[in-house]
Amino acid sequence: MTNPIGSNPIGWGLVGASTIASEWMIDAFRAQPDGAVVAVMSANAERGAAYAARHGIASAYDRLDALLADPAVNAVYISTTNELHRDQAIAAAKAGKHVLCEKPLALTLADARAMADACAAAGVRFATNHHLRNAATHRAMRQAIKDGLIGTPIAARVAHAVFLPPHLQGWRIDKPQAGGGVILDITVHDADTLRFVLDDEPVEVVAMSQRDGLGQEGLEDGAMTIARFRSGLIAQIHDAFTVRHGGTGFEVHGSAGSLIARDVMTQRPVGSVLLRTADGERELSLSPENLYVRAVRAFHDAIRGQGAPAADGDDGLRSLAFALAVREAAATGRRVPVTLD
Ligand code: NDP
Numbered sequence: 001m002t003n004p005i006g007s008n009p010i011g012w013g014l015v016g017a018s019t020i021a022s023e024w025m026i027d028a029f030r031a032q033p034d035g036a037v038v039a040v041m042s043a044n045a046e047r048g049a050a051y052a053a054r055h056g057i058a059s060a061y062d063r064l065d066a067l068l069a070d071p072a073v074n075a076v077y078i079s080t081t082n083e084l085h086r087d088q089a090i091a092a093a094k095a096g097k098h099v100l101c102e103k104p105l106a107l108t109l110a111d112a113r114a115m116a117d118a119c120a121a122a123g124v125r126f127a128t129n130h131h132l133r134n135a136a137t138h139r140a141m142r143q144a145i146k147d148g149l150i151g152t153p154i155a156a157r158v159a160h161a162v163f164l165p166p167h168l169q170g171w172r173i174d175k176p177q178a179g180g181g182v183i184l185d186i187t188v189h190d191a192d193t194l195r196f197v198l199d200d201e202p203v204e205v206v207a208m209s210q211r212d213g214l215g216q217e218g219l220e221d222g223a224m225t226i227a228r229f230r231s232g233l234i235a236q237i238h239d240a241f242t243v244r245h246g247g248t249g250f251e252v253h254g255s256a257g258s259l260i261a262r263d264v265m266t267q268r269p270v271g272s273v274l275l276r277t278a279d280g281e282r283e284l285s286l287s288p289e290n291l292y293v294r295a296v297r298a299f300h301d302a303i304r305g306q307g308a309p310a311a312d313g314d315d316g317l318r319s320l321a322f323a324l325a326v327r328e329a330a331a332t333g334r335r336v337p338v339t340l341d
Contacts, residue, residue, distance in 0.1 A: 005074050009034045010300055013073035013097070015064065015088050016080035017042035017051040019168065020102065024267060025077055025129075026055055028292035032300055038072040064088055068095035075125075075303065078102060081171050082179030086111040089126070093118040098125040098303050100296075103192075104184045104323060105316040109340060112320050116313035125302050127295075127309030128316030132189055133196040134291040134298075137264040137271045140284045141252060142197045144259055149275060151256030153198055153233050158190045159249040160265040161222065161240035164214060173241065174216040181219040183209065183327045186239040189265070191322035192315055194237075197252065200229040202322050202338045209330035212242045225326050227338075259284075267291065 012029045014021050017040055029035040037057050042048030045062040052060035061067040067076070068091060075098035078088050086106045089099050099119055105112040105128055119126035132138055145153060164172060171178040172185055195201060207225040215221035222240035229235065240246075248265035251258065257277035264271035269288035274281055298310040322338050329336040 005303065009036050010303060011036050011038040011072045011074045013038060013067045013070065013076045014040040014057070015067065015076050015078045015092070016084075017048050018079040020079050021077065022051070022055065024292045025079065025296075028290065028296045029077070031290070031293045032296055034300060035296065039067050039070050041067040064091055068092060068097060073097060075100065075299075077129075079129075081175070082184065083107055083177055086115055089115040090118040093122040093124050093126070096122060096124060098299075100127045100129055100299055100309075101316065102129050103316060104179060104188045104320045105313070106320065107179050107184075109317065109321055109324065112313070112317045116317065119313065125299065125309065126313040127299050127302070128192075128311045128313065128319070129292075129295060130189060130192040130311035130315060130319065131267065131291040131295055132193045132265065134289075134294040134310050135264060135271070136269065136286040136288045137261050137273050138193055138197050138250070140273055140286055141250070141259050141261060142199065144273075144275060144284060145198065145252065145254070149257055149277070150252060150254030150259055153200075153231065153252050153254045155233060155253045156194060156198065156235040157249070157251040157253075158194065158235065158237040158265065159246060160186050160190055161238045161243035161246045162186075162248065162265075163244040164221075164241035169214065173214045173219055173221060176217055176219055180217075181215065181327075182221055182239050182241050183223050183323050183330070185241075187223060187225065187237065187326050188319040188323045190237050190239065191319040192311060193250065193265075194227070194229075194235055195315070195318060197250070198229065198231075198233065200231050200233060201318070202227045202229050202235075204228050204335055204337050205322070205325050205329050206335050207326045207329040209327075212240075214241050220330065223326065223330060225329070227322070
């Protein structure tokens with residue numbers, strides 16, 4: 001590692017004065033016994049200063065190189081819009097900072113790979129902020145499958161159709177160049193969660209998308225996907241910005257039982273998982289924890305040489321590959337292989 005920090009606290013620099021940082025991540029960094037938020041960068045100096053003041057952050061910068069030159073910054077959290085992630089991650093890596101980047105990592109696989117390569121070359125840690133694999137519910141489902149409680153998994157169903165709250169109805173619905181649209185926003189999370197829970201890799205997809213009132217400039221606000229995995233399992237996925245009352249869910253159906261999780265495609269540490277077999281039904285026992293706090297703890301440990309991030313650069317690359325395949329399948333009406341090329 002080019003960024004040895006020994007037992008010193010890990011100083012986070014926020015790249016992007018974003019909603020996700022203010023709603024979840026600043027608290028998650030501060031929840032770590034060895035975590036501090038020391039700086040923020042916004043392209044708008046006035047907004048950045050106001051954001052820093054509101055959140056008690058010591059330094060605000062309006063240029064990335066200034067934030068990266070701050071010796072108090074050991075690691076950066078990139079939560080700008082998606083087209084900016086690549087160059088910011090590469091610059092941070094070159095400056096010797098560890099990088100936790102939001103999803104989708106980038107807009108193309110080549111860009112995502114360039115980010116991972118830059119971090120590897122610089123000897124810094126690189127992670128993707130796929131929060132859902134940190135949920136007690138999804139972790140319990142993965143373990144139940146590994147323990148053979150449902151036999152061989154045959155099919156999965158993901159319900160992640162929600163209503164995009166008004167304060168987030170910006171670039172997600174009208175800026176294709178920023179990586180808007182429900183597929184890059186939500187389907188990427190489903191891809192990661194399916195890979196994690198099933199411990200399986202997707203191989204091909206078919207999909208349809210729609211525009212039903214929110215999406216503009218050609219951006220979809222709803223999508224349904226069917227994916228085939230290496231094992232032969234097929235998964236059905238519904239994502240939307242436009243469904244107000246659907247609730248979320250994640251189901252895995254196996255040869256000997258089913259796992260039926262409700263209210264689990266969410267940022268909050270909530271939800272339940274029902275196991276149904278020939279013996280009857282029971283709820284899996286769960287120990288819920290804030291998903292983002294858990295993810296940052298794993299990243300801190302990884303920086304200190306213990307273990308790996310919850311979701312690394314390869315996970316971010318693979319979830320992006322899935323989302324790009326879904327987007328192509330929806331646009332062309334064809335079955336599209338999920339490839340990393
Ligand atoms: P925001 O729109 O809140 O922030 C993105 C950028 O928009 C910021 O970097 C900021 O630019 C600019 N911005 C924010 N608020 C304002 C404002 N009021 N006026 C003008 N500009 C503003 O995006 P999100 O926080 O929703 O998402 C950021 C990233 O995080 C995306 O990559 C998204 O996919 C991801 N995300 C991940 C989640 C997860 O659970 N893993 C959940 C939500 C988002 P500047 O910094 O230059 O001021």
